[in-house]
Amino acid sequence: MGNDIDLNLYKVFYTVATVGNITKAAEELYISQPAVTKAIHTLETNLGGVLFIRTKKGVTLTEEGKVLLSYVKNILTEARNAENKFNSLIKLEEGKIRIGASATVSKHFLMPYIAEFHKMYPNIDIEITNELTINLISDLRNGYVDFLVTNLPTKEVLDMDITVCAKLHDTFAVSEKYLKKEDKEYTLNEILEHKIVTQKEPSNTRAFLNNYMKSNGIEFKPDIEIVSYALVTEFIKAGFGIGYITKEFAKQELETNEIYELKVTPRIEERELGIVTLKNSALNYAASKFVEIILKDINK
Amino acid sequence: MGNDIDLNLYKVFYTVATVGNITKAAEELYISQPAVTKAIHTLETNLGGVLFIRTKKGVTLTEEGKVLLSYVKNILTEARNAENKFNSLIKLEEGKIRIGASATVSKHFLMPYIAEFHKMYPNIDIEITNELTINLISDLRNGYVDFLVTNLPTKEVLDMDITVCAKLHDTFAVSEKYLKKEDKEYTLNEILEHKIVTQKEPSNTRAFLNNYMKSNGIEFKPDIEIVSYALVTEFIKAGFGIGYITKEFAKQELETNEIYELKVTPRIEERELGIVTLKNSALNYAASKFVEIILKDINK
DNA sequence: TATAAACCATAACTTACAGTTATGGAAATC
DNA sequence: GATTTCCATAACTGTAAGTTATGGTTTATA
Secondary structure, eight states, rough: OOOOSSSSHHHHHHHHHTTTTTTHHHHHHHHHHHHHHHHHHHHHHTTTTTEEEEETTTTEEHHHHHHHHHHHHHHHHHHHHHHHHHHHHHTTTTEEEEEEHHHHHHHHHHHHHHHHHHHTTTTTTEEEEEEHHHHHHHHHHTTTTTTEESSSOOOOOOTTEEEEEEEEEEEEOOTTTTTTOOOEEEEEHHHHOOOOOEOSOOHHHHHHHHHHHHTTOOOOSEEEEEEEEHHHHHHTTTSSSSSEEEEGGGGHHHHTTEEEEEEEOOOOOOOOEEEETTTTOOOOHHHHHHHHHTTHHHHH | OOOOOTTTHHHHHHHHHHHHHHHHHHHHHHHHHHHHHHHHHHHHHHHTOOOOEEEEEEEEHHHHHHHHHHHHHHHHHHHHHHHHHHHHHHHSSHHHHHHHHHHHIIIIIIIIHHHHHHHOOTTEEEEEEEOHHHHHHHHHTTSSSSSEEEEESSSSOTTTTEEEEEOOOEEEEOTTSOOOOSSEEEEHHHTTTTTTTEEEEOHHHHHHHHHHHHHOOOOOSSSEESSSSSHHHHHHHTTTTTEEEEGGGSSSHHHHHEEEEEEEESSSOOOEEEEETTTTTOOOOHHHHHHHHHHHHTTT
């Protein structure tokens, strides 16, 4: 788009045209009168035609100048709109965040951050996509979401950046309806003598469990498999057997003793919750701020 | 319209955004790469936000940058349109001329100039308004026409500029049907013994005639008064009496001897045809050119 | 009918900053 | 491992956008 004209001269032109007086225009522009005179002359030279008729009372537009002015008005309003728009985007006065996260993570982890963020920036729209991690990853690649918050580890993420944002602690848990509480440390075999309730594959949590079993030399097959993580806890509460859950996502049930944790050897390793973004990309200002709010809590 | 941003930076921004590569953008803009880098940085600083994500393969727009680009595209196309429009106006590739002139002047004086002009600048529209001079003058004041071509003198023109563009020679003329041709000089009284055909008031020609009569002490009352100048000649041709006409506007009839001139004492003074424009205004480029074409013939 | 005020144009001078060259570092490519 | 491709930075330079000072011309004012 090979524009040859110095666009800044149009600002001077606009001011002179509207006040009809070079001296007053100079005041308005906070520059000297000769500077304005020169600017107009330069513009006329560059455009190759006369823009103003100089009278003793000021200046008036030529017919061609009037035509030019109508274009210049558009240019300047559009420039002003551009600035305003950009400004309100970076000031988070408008905009949108699209988060990808499982229903569980959304409910037990994101909810308070969303509340906090929404209170700070009420005009930013928040869109949450709940799906399986594998689907979320393709949503991220396709640009349907800005970032994911998901259980780690997550495979196939060479083109993504991962930032740990919380530690998760998995455990076996059970209701007293099914098994009386004892202050003992269970072996894995003792656990497996019972009915086992877990999430159905594919799922990060289930993959983590499978891996734990395998590394302890166990070919594992649960008795009850459920797609929805939320239902796993419900099944445990109802006394269907021992379930595999994440403590952070079952705080309430554990605190009220509806279910209790079973200590087990070997110990189940710590797991992480991560923020996943596309490499060579950048979050918009709103999403950045949201992530920042999440991360300020890390290691608490 | 207080735009704070240096609009020229948008040209750089646009180029960088479209080629996605600062080095290539620099080539395209015929400036050095560091100049582009700096320009983008300045723009980012002025706008208060990041526009590009710098990768090792080039640069890509941030989300906010993309939004800005959509505005910038509009700005630059409008700027380009402005230049093009202005250019074609001053090059007379488009435009309009609005001339005010009597039917007589249009037919006998303007016609060849219009033909010439139209051949040179076929895309300029020409609009001719035929009215009495008094009406034309108000048309000019109201901006309905660009300039007038009219018989002089014309009163009430303090706010107008007049340029003489031709000399006119009035005369008494008659057809042999009415009066046999004699090689003699008539006195005014001899003329007035006959039926007199003239234009009806108000008209510049008639005013000139009245004035001529008055300065010779004659209370003048014509026998046949006609609004249309063209018809005056027709009435003379038809033998209704002696008519008062302008030689330049009856060339054909005089040459073919349909009517002939009556020499009279005292001599009728030369009159002028003038181009009338508004003071403190200016003709558009097309109208200027037209006037120039008329004036190049002056004093021939 | 001087006198002052209002405007734009011009000249000569003074920066500020848009441009330059030179160079470096870091990743992608061969 | 060498080369190329990019962007960033630093230090320098020249132009052109700004300045002040002044003049001429018309309009308003005393």
